[in-house]
Amino acid sequence: MRPLSIGAARIDTVLEIETIPMPFAQFLPDSVPELIASERQWLVPRYADAALRQGFLTFHTYVIRHAGRTILVDTCMGNDKDRGGHPIFHGLRTNWLGELDALGVHPDAVDYVMCTHMHGDHVGWNTRLANGRWVPTFPNARYVFARREFEARESAWRADNSASYGSFTDSVLPVVESGQADLVASDHEIEGLLQLEAAPGHTPGNVVIHLRSQHAHGIFSGDTIHHPLQVKYPEWSSAFCEDPAASAACRRRFVETHSDTATLILPAHFPLPTAGHIRSDGDRWRYAFVD
Numbered sequence: 001m002r003p004l005s006i007g008a009a010r011i012d013t014v015l016e017i018e019t020i021p022m023p024f025a026q027f028l029p030d031s032v033p034e035l036i037a038s039e040r041q042w043l044v045p046r047y048a049d050a051a052l053r054q055g056f057l058t059f060h061t062y063v064i065r066h067a068g069r070t071i072l073v074d075t076c077m078g079n080d081k082d083r084g085g086h087p088i089f090h091g092l093r094t095n096w097l098g099e100l101d102a103l104g105v106h107p108d109a110v111d112y113v114m115c116t117h118m119h120g121d122h123v124g125w126n127t128r129l130a131n132g133r134w135v136p137t138f139p140n141a142r143y144v145f146a147r148r149e150f151e152a153r154e155s156a157w158r159a160d161n162s163a164s165y166g167s168f169t170d171s172v173l174p175v176v177e178s179g180q181a182d183l184v185a186s187d188h189e190i191e192g193l194l195q196l197e198a199a200p201g202h203t204p205g206n207v208v209i210h211l212r213s214q215h216a217h218g219i220f221s222g223d224t225i226h227h228p229l230q231v232k233y234p235e236w237s238s239a240f241c242e243d244p245a246a247s248a249a250c251r252r253r254f255v256e257t258h259s260d261t262a263t264l265i266l267p268a269h270f271p272l273p274t275a276g277h278i279r280s281d282g283d284r285w286r287y288a289f290v291d
């Protein structure tokens with residue numbers, strides 16, 4: 001994807017997996033086939049298969065560069081992770097680090113790593129395997145996590161490693177133990193550029209991340225919305241949402257708040273080109289991709 005600008009900030013995307021097809025009936029269990037069929041014109045072929053049974057998701061990281069700072073938002077699955085219960089994500093060997101390097105970003109030069117929440121596909125590249133140990137991939141970075149998310153995860157996931165498919169142990173705790181984690185309030189601000197906002201529902205401490213520069217505004221929306229169909233139907237929570245009702249309420253507020261504004265939305269799993277605007281469409285909304 002070509003770089004985007006939000007004010008003086010440059011935004012690039014590092015792809016880990018370009019397309020994973022997932023049956024709508026499985027990942028959007030409340031979705032209605034007849035309503036999906038009426039969206040065929042824009043869904044096929046980019047965002048769904050021709051039979052409209054499967055939606056497409058991507059896995060990517062956003063790279064923000066601004067005023068000499070380099071910031072990553074959500075770090076995908078990572079390489080070499082043991083995800084025995086999750087065959088798609090198990091033992092990946094992708095060129096994610098090479099793609100980051102191709103953008104001119106060396107791991108030493110990353111200043112902040114931000115994770116919207118702690119599901120395994122958002123924390124994976126926080127660490128890499130070195131001599132049989134998980135070490136921070138970005139040795140000079142501060143890793144920013146919402147304290148609420150960490151505390152909710154810690155109590156459950158330290159006791160049962162399988163609950164996070166191992167990601168808490170191999171991709172979050174090593175960063176905490178290295179002293180590089182900042183556990184922050186859910187409205188934490190970074191250098192006048194970025195600010196968290198609580199968006200609970202998908203996970204207990206889920207956040208979206210606002211970027212403001214020179215009167216321009218963008219939002220890294222993480223998994224608050226998984227697929228562009230949910231802009232039209234925010235009541236369809238994903239199967240990955242831990243509190244589907246809260247997630248639906250949060251998503252609806254998000255769509256209403258940012259509809260017909262200049263705010264650029266940067267979701268975690270929309271197929272390329274990923275970024276876009278929310279527009280009102282009759283009594284609902286649609287997603288207008290920035291091509």
Ligand SMILES: [Zn+2]
Nearest residue numbers: 119121223268
């Ligand atoms: Zn995700």
